[in-house]
Structure formats: C-alpha cells, structure tokens
Amino acid sequence: MGDVRVLSLKDRPGDIALCARWNFEQWGREAGRDLAGTEAALRDIACSTSGEGAVIGLLNGKPAGMALLIACDLESHSHLTPWVASVYTVTESRGQGVASAMMLGLERLAAAYGFDAAYLYTESPGFYARLGWSVIETLAHETSDMAVMKRVLAG
Numbered sequence: 001m002g003d004v005r006v007l008s009l010k011d012r013p014g015d016i017a018l019c020a021r022w023n024f025e026q027w028g029r030e031a032g033r034d035l036a037g038t039e040a041a042l043r044d045i046a047c048s049t050s051g052e053g054a055v056i057g058l059l060n061g062k063p064a065g066m067a068l069l070i071a072c073d074l075e076s077h078s079h080l081t082p083w084v085a086s087v088y089t090v091t092e093s094r095g096q097g098v099a100s101a102m103m104l105g106l107e108r109l110a111a112a113y114g115f116d117a118a119y120l121y122t123e124s125p126g127f128y129a130r131l132g133w134s135v136i137e138t139l140a141h142e143t144s145d146m147a148v149m150k151r152v153l154a155g
C-alpha cells in the first residue's frame with residue numbers, strides 16, 4: 001500500500017487540466033461533451049464556496065484520482081442535495097485506497113458546508129456500500145439498474 005493523500009483541487013490548480021482529461025476520457029467523450037467545456041466546468045466546481053467542490057487523490061505524491069461534490073447529479077431527484085459524482089482513480093493506482101480516501105474527503109467537505117446527508121447515483125453500489133452508503137432507490141436503466149445511494153454525515 002502506498003501513501004494516499006486527498007487535497008482540495010482548488011489548491012492544486014495546475015492539476016485541473018489533468019483531472020478534466022480523466023473525466024472526459026471516462027465519461028465526457030461518450031456523453032458528447034468537449035474537453036474545454038469539461039475543464040471550465042471543473043474549474044468552477046473546484047473554486048466553489050457554495051456547496052460544491054472537487055478533491056484530488058495523490059498516491060505517493062502523484063495525482064491518482066479525482067471526485068466531485070456537486071449540487072445535483074440526477075435531474076429527476078433535484079430535491080436531494082449534494083451529490084458525490086465523477087469518482088475516478090487511474091487504472092494503475094486502483095485498489096490502494098485512493099477512491100475510498102477521496103470519498104471520506106468529500107463527506108468531510110459536505111459536512112463542513114452543513115449538509116447532514118449526501119447522495120450519489122451509480123451502477124456500482126457495492127463499492128459505496130463498503131463505505132457506509134445505503135441504497136435508497138433502484139432505477140431501471142437501459143443497460144443496467146442504477147442505484148440512488150445516501151450517506152448520513154457525522155454532524
């Protein structure tokens with residue numbers, strides 16, 4: 001196991017372009033977004049002081065993953081906020097606790113903003129269930145079921 005650290009992405013502005021590229025390659029290209037727009041949106045989220053934020057995970061000092069706290073990730077459930085989204089670890093750094101540490105970082109950020117719970121939307125509920133998240137709803141999706149999950153935050 002290596003040394004895992006989680007920092008606010010706003011304190012690593014030089015890594016925003018790298019994180020945007022990860023996000024774009026994992027999700028954005030297929031969704032029809034463009035890289036420049038992804039980077040601009042990520043910069044806005046990273047610099048937010050009103051309920052959103054981004055973290056970067058470092059493995060042995062090297063950028064290894066990113067994750068977001070955003071106001072809404074599922075339009076049909078906009079009554080719920082905030083949402084954890086875009087949890088990503090680079091392939092070669094997986095299985096070393098980077099994403100788990102980033103999840104903890106986002107939970108602390110959400111609690112610091114004063115939220116008493118956070119939500120996410122995933123086709124991989126097993127990963128989050130290990131971290132204390134619970135499925136509150138299952139939505140049928142074209143290719144696989146999607147779970148809406150909730151985490152009660154320590155006050």
Ligand SMILES: CC(C)(COP(=O)(O)OP(=O)(O)OC[C@H]1O[C@@H](n2cnc3c(N)ncnc32)[C@H](O)[C@@H]1OP(=O)(O)O)[C@@H](O)C(=O)NCCC(=O)NCCS
Binds near residue numbers: 086099122125128
């Ligand atoms: C899912 C992902 C973020 C995990 O990142 P990671 O840094 O490897 O996570 P961690 O090291 O903290 O935890 C890894 C553990 O979770 C487990 N895990 C990973 N994906 C899982 C899943 N879908 N269901 C259940 N457990 C899972 C691993 O088996 C591993 O278990 P172990 O510690 O017992 O070996 C990473 O695989 C990834 O970026 N995948 C592509 C993007 C993605 O699917 N993101 C989530 C979208 S909602």
